[in-house]
Amino acid sequence: MLHPKFQIRILCLPLILLPLQSQAQLKELWNKAKEKTEKTVDQLITKKNSQRVEEIRVSENFITGNIPVFSEDFSAYKAGSSISSIKSNGLAAVSILKGYPGKWMPLEDKATYKLSKALSYPDHFTVTFDLLATGDQIKDIAPLSFGFAPDNSTKEYMGISGTYVELQYYDSNMVNTGSKNPEKYANHTFDLEPYLNKILHISLEVEGERMTVYLGNRKLADGIFFAPSAAKNFYLSAPWEYHNGAKVFLGNIKISGFGK
Structure with missing residues (x-):
């Protein structure tokens, strides 16, 4: 037991x-x-x-207009020469960049650029161009804006005007789109840092009062950005300042209308 x-x-x-x-x-x-x-x-x-x-x-379904209205790739200019098709309150000259095809126009700080001759835009058209931001870090570049101003004057530097897109380089991933008339503002997230030392292709489509914005292959904005009788003058305002040798370059501008 x-x-x-x-x-x-x-x-x-x-x-x-x-x-x-x-x-x-x-x-x-x-x-x-x-x-x-x-x-x-x-x-x-x-x-x-x-x-x-x-x-x-x-x-990716952006379609460029098939009727040429304006085109400038700077190929007719020698390096260092002034560009007659573009005017500015600063310097508009041609550069050749090692490692990048074609010719480029450096955007001087505190400078606004417009076409030398005001265009009569068709009701439906596209604008395409390339931007190349160079430097060691994206935060060395202040904001840059482009779009359509109500006049074609370049007497002084302007930031955002009329209908605009603003690339906030120093924030690295922020882009603003907006309009002064009608009053409109939208903030978007778009990673700009991967485009440092890499070409960013930009496409705009305008049809009447509507504008569609593409950065790279991404559709960023689409809406009513113009008043019915708004004047349209394509412009680009360079960053107010750069640091540590950073710079943004412009290339391959094309404006095209649509035919039947």
């Missing part, structure tokens, strides 16, 4: 094992729940990425 102490220990053994068994079951349930949660998260991430890819694919 077992000693009473051993009988007590044997009787207590199931009570000791019971919590251990419950812990094992709880752990198994936890692992299953964790696995299910991770699978759900993966599915959500995949769905989100698929939607993003689809958004980018849709944004």
